[in-house]
Amino acid sequence: ESLAFESLAFESDAFESEAFESEAEPAALNKNPCIDDIAPKFSWYPINIPKAKNNPRDQNLFRNNLYRKGVPIKCLICGNDDQSLLKAAHLWEVSDIKNASKRTIEKFIKINSLEDLIDNESEHKNELFFKKYCLTNSGENGIWLCGTHHDMFDKNYYTFKTADGEMHVLRFPTIQQRDAFVKSLHGRIPKIPSVVFTKTTQAFIRMRNIPFSI
Numbered sequence: 001e002s003l004a005f006e007s008l009a010f011e012s013d014a015f016e017s018e019a020f021e022s023e024a025e026p027a028a029l030n031k032n033p034c035i036d037d038i039a040p041k042f043s044w045y046p047i048n049i050p051k052a053k054n055n056p057r058d059q060n061l062f063r064n065n066l067y068r069k070g071v072p073i074k075c076l077i078c079g080n081d082d083q084s085l086l087k088a089a090h091l092w093e094v095s096d097i098k099n100a101s102k103r104t105i106e107k108f109i110k111i112n113s114l115e116d117l118i119d120n121e122s123e124h125k126n127e128l129f130f131k132k133y134c135l136t137n138s139g140e141n142g143i144w145l146c147g148t149h150h151d152m153f154d155k156n157y158y159t160f161k162t163a164d165g166e167m168h169v170l171r172f173p174t175i176q177q178r179d180a181f182v183k184s185l186h187g188r189i190p191k192i193p194s195v196v197f198t199k200t201t202q203a204f205i206r207m208r209n210i211p212f213s214i
Contacts, residue, residue, distance in 0.1 A: 023114070028073050053129045056098055056136040063088040064131055065139030070196060075146035077167070077190050087143050087150040091204040097136050105135070117207040118188060140200040156182070161214055162206045165192030 005125060052058070066088050067073070076082035099103075105108065105128060117138050124130035145153055152158065158181075160170050167190040172178035192201070 016090050032074065033118045045214045048134070049124070051134045055094075056129065056132040057094045058133070058137050059088065062090070062137040062139075062142060065137060066144065067139075069139035069145060071139065071193060071194075072193060073144055075149055076145060076192065077145050077149040080146040080182070083145075085146050086144050087147055089145045089150050089153055090136065091141050091143065091201065092135070092207040094136055096130050096207070100132070105131050108135075108203070108207065111141075112200065114200060114203070117200070138200075138204075140198060152181070156212075159209055159214060160205055162191055162202060163192075165197040165202070165205070168212075170212060 047058075073083065073086065075086065080086070100108075109118070109131065114135075117140070118125055118131055118134045122130060156170055156173050157178075159169055160166065161168050169178065169182065172181065
């Protein structure tokens with residue numbers, strides 16, 4: 001059951017960030033020597049086939065694709081722009097893409113006209129693992145979050161609305177944690193910037209939000 005943002009109380013004295021502490025993931029970003037050579041497709045990238053078949057996540061590629069797309073390099077929730085504390089967060093979760101059926105993946109690509117996200121020059125272009133790999137690591141499937149807010153996002157404490165990319169609070173473990181989180185926003189409702197809220201990004205968010213009916 002989701003909670004309407006307007007109904008949330010502001011009674012907590014401070015945002016208890018220690019309740020959501022998460023180990024930060026270093027973000028290579030522009031320090032990566034290959035950043036200027038990144039292409040929209042993946043043909044240049046030395047994909048590890050056995051690894052990709054087991055797990056479609058390639059975090060370095062994903063971070064670089066986010067950077068190339070121009071997603072603002074700061075936490076979308078709190079605005080923290082310390083690159084050493086930022087994490088590249090997947091909108092359609094990696095585990096869900098990994099476990100998706102062939103029918104689900106092919107339907108997702110077809111109805112959203114996402115054929116361009118698949119490297120058609122690859123010998124693996126028709127294989128399911130490769131399609132999952134391309135979708136998972138697309139810059140269209142991500143945002144930047146600090147470690148704390150990435151951890152909360154992974155736990156589905158909040159999501160982003162499919163219609164406009166506006167943050168939407170879901171269920172927290174306790175009312176106190178929920179209220180502390182809302183108070184930390186100081187009346188703001190974070191939103192994915194319109195310049196990067198493409199129809200493709202919207203499609204990835206739609207898949208994440210299926211369980212929440214948002």
